[in-house]
Amino acid sequence: MKSNFLLQSLKDNGHTLTRPRRAICDLLLECGGHLSADQLVEKLQIEYPEIGRMTVYRTLDLLSSLGVLRAVYQGGGAAHYILLEGGHHHHLVCAICHRVIEIDQCLLQDATEQISRQYRFQILGHLLEILGVCEQCQAKTPLN
Amino acid sequence: MKSNFLLQSLKDNGHTLTRPRRAICDLLLECGGHLSADQLVEKLQIEYPEIGRMTVYRTLDLLSSLGVLRAVYQGGGAAHYILLEGGHHHHLVCAICHRVIEIDQCLLQDATEQISRQYRFQILGHLLEILGVCEQCQAKTPLN
């Protein structure tokens, strides 16, 4: 049984580890994030048909407020949620196919410290989103 | 009469500079961005009561597709739009009062070039959003 930092965070902050919350946190971790609320609901229905929409939304909000999850709103559709184990997240978004490519390394250690001092801003986390064209789409639709 | 790079972009791409579009682009530049579509509509109503919601949404979409504007979706409410004269944008978001503090300098010149090579990703722009607590809110609610 692997540990789940989402559940751990709930526990550490005095929240109950209920069946729905366990299911949601496990699924989130299993899928590595990048799911929308409705996608979560749909997947949960298979094994836990009793879990309702509201609980999913509420749990996602709760996790977000604890700083271990983050809602990302790309234009148009539903928000998707990314795991924030290290307090930060970087990813590339393809403007054509909307593929999301995650970047593990953090490019901003120094930069954020500088910002923090300069603006007297207490940093909780950051999100870097790079918009562009992925390799596959460059091949399909050469822009030049 | 100062130049408006939003209007210029429309012109350069063969779009008509109509009265509504002029009004929208002027207002966007005047306010320095960070307005929602409905805020724009409301402000426009004062001087141009004939301009409808749809036109505003369409114009914002058009400008976004040209890469000179970008919709930013913070959780909850409506998207707001930021000017992208240089193709990128950085800002700080206060987790408590939701104030938005813009950062002028770009911290990512080197980092994005590295990403581009490493992932063979053709970068169009980037958005860095730093979440934290601003100076005023730190004073009001000391976290420790």
Add this chain to the structure above:
DNA sequence: TCTTTTATTATTACCGGGTATCATTTTTAG
């Protein structure tokens, strides 16, 4: 200029993601 074609706009109705409400159930504390 007048006509034809194309682009843009305004109105309306609609859709879907997310929220508010509240009664019910589950969990915790005593």
Add this chain to the structure above:
DNA sequence: CTAAAAATGATACCCGGTAATAATAAAAGA
């Protein structure tokens, strides 16, 4: 075991954004 508190689920609702369409304005051609 009982009472209080927390969490859940069903329903209805709200609001930001979209789709569709008819009318208008602008551009192009004769």
